[in-house]
């Protein structure tokens with residue numbers, strides 16, 4: 843558990859999708875497909891599933907661990923719920939229409955159209971900011 847907690851940032855953002863849940867705990871170590879990975883007993887597991895096992899209890903057979911906050915890197919136990927695979931798929935399909943993969947809502951103001959696809963304005967602005975900062979610090983260094 844200690845090794846797990848070292849890799850968690852408990853000061854994550856509050857999910858816009860479900861602000862009442864409180865701040866997300868973000869996974870800061872290895873990831874794959876947008877999910878945190880945690881190596882245990884020689885196997886690589888999804889970090890949010892490990893979190894559920896550590897803090898809540900074992901995940902029943904045939905169940906998957908869903909993110910109530912819709913933030914796939916979040917491992918906060920109170921943001922997780924074990925649901926059947928079918929229920930998880932249903933929620934994912936529904937969520938795709940309501941928020942980006944970081945949990946920002948696709949409100950009309952927050953939705954950009956790019957090549958016929960929706961893009962989250964909050965994420966785009968954050969990416970732009972990061973890019974600008976990187977460029978500026980490079981210019982200073984030169």
Ligand SMILES: [Zn+2]
Nearest residue numbers: 866911916921
């Ligand atoms: Zn969360």
Ligand SMILES: [Zn+2]
Nearest residue numbers: 942946962965
């Ligand atoms: Zn976003």
